[in-house]
Amino acid sequence: MSVAAEVFVHPLALCESGAVGAGTRIWAFAHVMAGAVVGRDCMIGGHAFLEAGSRIGDRVTIKNQVMVWDGVEIGDEVFVGPGVCFTNDRVPRSRRTRLPAIARRYREPEGWLATTRVEQGASLGARSVILAGVTIGAYAMVAAGAVVTGNVPAHALVRGVPAKQRGWVCRCGARLSATQFRPWCCRQCGETFDDEAIGGCTSRAPSC
């Protein structure tokens, strides 16, 4: 497929996908493979890599050097910070091996491919690493350098290696205080939430 006219592809980028939405810009040395699906009005930063099978929503910011693989789905308005690395294999080995036990595992995607999902409006901090198979809830915020090894509830703030929940954030990004009266009210933008909106609220860690 050819790239749509309304897509900006930097002369030094490589865009092989015809499934890139209008208004999206792809910067120098980025590589979007055929089979990657990208929505409208996104920014794909320099040196980023979108593999065949990755799916990106609308108005997403993909900063420089991000790597998105087959099996990763990113919702609308997500922020993927510089150098964020997804994964899609929980127990990787070189599939070029002569060992039959390994070669067998890579014969079909079912043998190794784990899917990952980032929901609307979430932010993944710089150089965070997202392990294969997790779901990151809407408007969650992953701190820079975190290694996410499990699911992250909507609106949760997580950080560290492995990433642990340290609080809640508003859609605007500001911290929500756990001690305030319900409904939650953001002191920055004034938005209010009930417990249901900030996902996983009933199962939140005692530290929050």
Added chain:
Amino acid sequence: MSVAAEVFVHPLALCESGAVGAGTRIWAFAHVMAGAVVGRDCMIGGHAFLEAGSRIGDRVTIKNQVMVWDGVEIGDEVFVGPGVCFTNDRVPRSRRTRLPAIARRYREPEGWLATTRVEQGASLGARSVILAGVTIGAYAMVAAGAVVTGNVPAHALVRGVPAKQRGWVCRCGARLSATQFRPWCCRQCGETFDDEAIGGCTSRAPSC
């Protein structure tokens, strides 16, 4: 602006800045944007990215895949290890959003841009992540893989996620012993320091 004749730009690099000092070399697949300022006799490694608004001193080593953003200032003779990632926004969200509370924040730099400074001779280890708004003191050493979330005193050694101070280092890089008599004396190169030279000495953590 055109690139000065005394600057080496690899044929596969992209240098759009005219403010690069003589003797600086820029390697394959690196991208130096217009508006980035780079001093003399620097090395800009392959796949590195210097954004408009970043400022680099003289005789700096920027290894491969380093990302330096608007608002980051790097002093003379700093070592920025491979894959080091700066940041310039403490609470990032996709600015392509339709949410007014977020869009408003990104209207002016004052709403989101935090500046970062690395002082003369400091070293940032491989793949370390530097959070927006910190200052890293002269000749400090940040260990590989560290996530720097606060200021680092001059000559401090920090490591971990988040980075914590674990000692002091000489200008040459060798460890200084906290138990030795003052003035501090480097066993490797013989240089001596008074407490004032190794910054933040009076406020150093008990572990040092």
Added chain:
Amino acid sequence: MSVAAEVFVHPLALCESGAVGAGTRIWAFAHVMAGAVVGRDCMIGGHAFLEAGSRIGDRVTIKNQVMVWDGVEIGDEVFVGPGVCFTNDRVPRSRRTRLPAIARRYREPEGWLATTRVEQGASLGARSVILAGVTIGAYAMVAAGAVVTGNVPAHALVRGVPAKQRGWVCRCGARLSATQFRPWCCRQCGETFDDEAIGGCTSRAPSC
């Protein structure tokens, strides 16, 4: 040297080495320097960088954005995950400095270069950082985001910052149970091991 005909080099990659084995594929924006040695049937992912002096075995998978430096040797059938970063200097400073104590150290490789070795079939997880001078044993598994600061025994599973041993894995990648009767037997693929095969067994941490 020219690149052998049986090597696939993507039109947007830069391969300057004539020492790349047949069947190896090098993807877009990757850079293999002259003096890098790569075996047969390897995959060198996009934006990867292999420096002069690096040595890669046969059937190795080098994922995107991996950086391999002079002094690093990688055995056959190793998996090097996306964004893995090696290092070769324990105390890096900018060698462009005017400080004699630092300039002296960089005059000869003996002054600063530490060598690193990854043995057959090991896996290095996404964005892990390998400190200079370590050896990673055969079929070891380094978790995503780990920072490896010491030697890793054969078949060991390590994770965290700094990386600590958390178990043992089979050649196929599956966990081995420390409570089972010897010889060790993989529940996934049925392979059996004696204590000698899984290296460092006698010195393993109590947590394993």
